[in-house]
Amino acid sequence: MRPIIRDLIFFLAAAVVGSSATAGSLYVLHSPSRGLPFHDNFVADDVSQWAAYDGNWNVHGGVMVNESNERGAKLITGSPFWADYALDADIALNSSGDAGMIARVSDAEPGVDAYSGIYGGLRVRDKALVLGVADHGWSETAAKPMPNPILPNCWYHIRMELRGCNIGLFAQQQGRSEKVSLELAVPQCPVKGKVGLRSYDSGGQWKNVRVTMLK
Amino acid sequence: MRIHRIVRPSCAALLGVVFGCLAVIFFSWRGSASRPVIAFIPRTSGTNLTEDMRRGAQAAAQSAGYRLYWNAPTREDDLDRQIEIAETVVHRGARALILGPSNPWGVVTMIDRLTNRKIPIVIVQAEVPISAGSHLTSVTPDQEQFGRLAAERIAQLTGGKGEVAIVGLGHGTPESLLRAQSFMRTIAAYPGIEIVAQTPGSVQIPEAEQSTRELVSKFPDLKAIFALTADATQGAMLVLEALNTPHSVALVGSDRDLFLALDLQEGKLDSLVAADGYQIGYLAVEAALDGIQKHSLPPPEHVGAVLLTRGTVVRAFSH
Numbered sequence: 457m458r459p460i461i462r463d464l465i466f467f468l469a470a471a472v473v474g475s476s477a478t479a480g481s482l483y484v485l486h487s488p489s490r491g492l493p494f495h496d497n498f499v500a501d502d503v504s505q506w507a508a509y510d511g512n513w514n515v516h517g518g519v520m521v522n523e524s525n526e527r528g529a530k531l532i533t534g535s536p537f538w539a540d541y542a543l544d545a546d547i548a549l550n551s552s553g554d555a556g557m558i559a560r561v562s563d564a565e566p567g568v569d570a571y572s573g574i575y576g577g578l579r580v581r582d583k584a585l586v587l588g589v590a591d592h593g594w595s596e597t598a599a600k601p602m603p604n605p606i607l608p609n610c611w612y613h614i615r616m617e618l619r620g621c622n623i624g625l626f627a628q629q630q631g632r633s634e635k636v637s638l639e640l641a642v643p644q645c646p647v648k649g650k651v652g653l654r655s656y657d658s659g660g661q662w663k664n665v666r667v668t669m670l671k
Numbered sequence: 672m673r674i675h676r677i678v679r680p681s682c683a684a685l686l687g688v689v690f691g692c693l694a695v696i697f698f699s700w701r702g703s704a705s706r707p708v709i710a711f712i713p714r715t716s717g718t719n720l721t722e723d724m725r726r727g728a729q730a731a732a733q734s735a736g737y738r739l740y741w742n743a744p745t746r747e748d749d750l751d752r753q754i755e756i757a758e759t760v761v762h763r764g765a766r767a768l769i770l771g772p773s774n775p776w777g778v779v780t781m782i783d784r785l786t787n788r789k790i791p792i793v794i795v796q797a798e799v800p801i802s803a804g805s806h807l808t809s810v811t812p813d814q815e816q817f818g819r820l821a822a823e824r825i826a827q828l829t830g831g832k833g834e835v836a837i838v839g840l841g842h843g844t845p846e847s848l849l850r851a852q853s854f855m856r857t858i859a860a861y862p863g864i865e866i867v868a869q870t871p872g873s874v875q876i877p878e879a880e881q882s883t884r885e886l887v888s889k890f891p892d893l894k895a896i897f898a899l900t901a902d903a904t905q906g907a908m909l910v911l912e913a914l915n916t917p918h919s920v921a922l923v924g925s926d927r928d929l930f931l932a933l934d935l936q937e938g939k940l941d942s943l944v945a946a947d948g949y950q951i952g953y954l955a956v957e958a959a960l961d962g963i964q965k966h967s968l969p970p971p972e973h974v975g976a977v978l979l980t981r982g983t984v985v986r987a988f989s990h
Contacts, residue, residue: 459676463683470684474691482695510745526745527717552876567742567756568716581930592741593725594717656717 488539488648494667496533506533509566511655520662522655525551528568532561532652534667539648543616544666546630547578548609553657554579554586557665559616560649568656569594572646575654576616576625576638580606585627585636589645597642602627603634609661619670621645706738709959710760711952713771714796715747718901719927721771723948724795724955728769731956739956740765748843750777757781761790767959771796774843782807791962793955797846798971808968810955812946814846816976818853818897820944821923824978825858825895828921828941832863833894838883839872839903839925847872847899850925854897867893872903879906887911887920895921895941901928908940927979935984943979950974 484490496505498515506513511522511529522529541559549555556577564571569590579586583605588596606612610629617624623645625638653662711728713721725741732739740760744752750773757768758781768790772778775797782792782799786806794809801807825835837854841847851869858864867890870882879902887893887910896911898904904924908931911920922940924931927948935943951974962968977983 459679463679466680467683467687467690470687471691471694472687474688475695476691478692478695526749527715528745565742566745566752568745570742582933593729594722 486537488535488537488541489669490537491535492538492541492667492669494534494651494665496665498663498665506531507564509564509570518663520653520665522555522653522659522661523550525553525655525657525659527553528570528654528656530558530561530564530571530652530654532558532564532571532650534561534650534652536562536649538650538667538669540619540670541651542618542668542670543651544664544668545614545653546611546663547614548611548661549578549580549606549655550608550659550661551657552580552608553655555655555658555660555662556586556653557614557616557662558590558652558654559618560646561652562646562649563592564650564652567592571652573649573652574616574618574623574642574646576614576623577654578602578606578612578614578627580608580658585625585638587623587625587638587640587642589642591646597623598638598640600636600638602629602636604629604632611663617670620647706736707963708738708740708760708763708765709767709769709956709963710740710742710757710765711769711955712741712753712757712760713743714753714773715745716741716743719932720901720945720948723927724771724952727949727952727954728956729952731953731960735956735960737766737956737960743771744773748773750774754778754781761785765790766963767791767793769793769795769955769959772799775799775845789966791959791968793958793962793968795951795955797844803968803971805967806962808958808962809971810951810958811971811973812846812951813973813975814849815853817846817850817925817944817946818855819857820976820978821850821897821925822854822857824923824942825897825921826861826864828923829864829894831861834865834867834890834892835895835897836868836870836886836890836893837866837897837899838870838886838907839879839899840869841872841900844872844900847903850899851897872900873906876902876905876909879903880909881906883907883910887914893920895923898922898924901926901931904928904931904940904943908934912939932979932984935979935981938981941980943984944976945979946974946976 512524561573584599615626628635
């Protein structure tokens with residue numbers, strides 16, 4: 457065999473091996489299940505896995521607190537490749553604005569609606585459970601009244617389920633049986649991304665943040 | 672010869688591995704071709720006015736094949752953050768900047784710097800103390816009209832007599848000063864009306880609320896309040912709601928914040944003076960496009976204000 461042919465065969469074989477190994481590594485790194493299930497109950501002071509965009513975030517005894525009532529403070533964690541998952545947290549508001557969770561977050565930066573993703577949370581002014589899409593701007597998809605006024609420092613369990621563009625959002629006040637739910641298809645929704653905590657015009661408190669993969 | 676027989680195939684294999692890795696990384700990371708960007712940085716966002724501006728700007732940008740970058744500080748008085756956002760997006764290659772200045776005097780240096788680099792700048796929300804030119808123009812609400820419409824409404828509500836107050840004056844928001852001046856000029860035609868107080872504003876609603884509470888307790892015979900900003904309107908509305916005599920003091924507010932239109936429909940305030948945010952956003956992007964394409968911006972433009980009442984608020988600004 458001529459040396460040039462032999463070298464070419466070596467080159468092509470190695471290229472196939474190299475590309476396969478890289479593709480395999482990327483597949484694992486980009487897997488929507490990597491890092492799931494995720495749970496943070498904020499027992500340790502180490503919050504290095506969270507990234508803050510505005511706000512004044514601190515951990516106090518198992519609770520993540522944002523003490524600032526600026527518009528649109530957010531705290532983000534997770535994998536940018538998470539796709540279909542359920543996001544759970546217990547949330548309490550500090551004053552009269554909004555607080556909730558964001559899912560499928562990408563392109564986050566400091567600023568009011570400076571991210572792409574889906575927001576679900578509680579809004580005091582109209583006592584409603586709110587769902588909407590942010591893409592460096594806000595589009596409210598739906599709002600449903602809660603059965604009782606939303607009280608400051610009262611805990612609510614919020615769950616957001618994301619399956620493709622079918623989004624479910626559920627809220628229940630601690631100690632009460634009524635559950636409010638919003639289930640709808642959101643056209644042109646973001647399809648993958650990180651998770652986060654967000655408040656608007658209110659401080660807030662979050663605990664037991666959990667992300668689980670949906671089959 | 673023997674070394675050649677080992678080194679050459681090894682090098683070929685190594686090159687092959689590197690080529691294979693880079694090929695996969697290149698194909699998985701390549702992005703789509705991006706459209707040119709116009710940046711729009713209002714004082715803050717998430718209010719009805721700013722969301723209307725965003726929709727108008729988005730429509731104009733999209734039809735011209737541009738992408739709109741929209742971002743704002745989380746506090747409307749956060750000048751440093753606004754400058755940081757604006758300079759960052761221009762540094763990333765935005766072709767034009769539309770700015771709702773957090774503090775019109777505070778952005779002068781940045782505007783000078785950017786116009787020297789021939790970046791077209793369109794000012795919205797409040798004018799800046801620099802003359803317009805080929806790289807600087809404005810599309811702002813007609814602030815004179817805000818004050819005039821509010822004064823005429825209050826004169827009508829009070830029958831031309833009684834005590835009235837102005838709330839929400841802010842040196843950082845020069846439009847509030849222009850609205851107040853225009854209000855006072857118009858109300859001067861009604862000698863029976865006395866302006867008993869002019870109180871400062873705040874971007875914090877609880878502070879605005881406290882300020883109005885003190886005002887109402889100091890002047891029990893107050894007939895009407897003109898609130899100069901959305902925050903001042905919300906603060907005043909919360910106080911009047913808590914008085915349990917909702918119609919004893921008439922509230923004429925300014926701007927459409929997230930819930931003010933809803934509050935107006937529910938009768939929590941008498942009326943709102945507001946400008947069409949969609950039109951402001953649309954015209955601002957059109958001006959920016961002129962600056963990009965023709966290298967010269969159009970002259971400053973004012974967008975008229977309208978008085979919204981319970982009966983007219985639903986039909987207003989439906990784009």
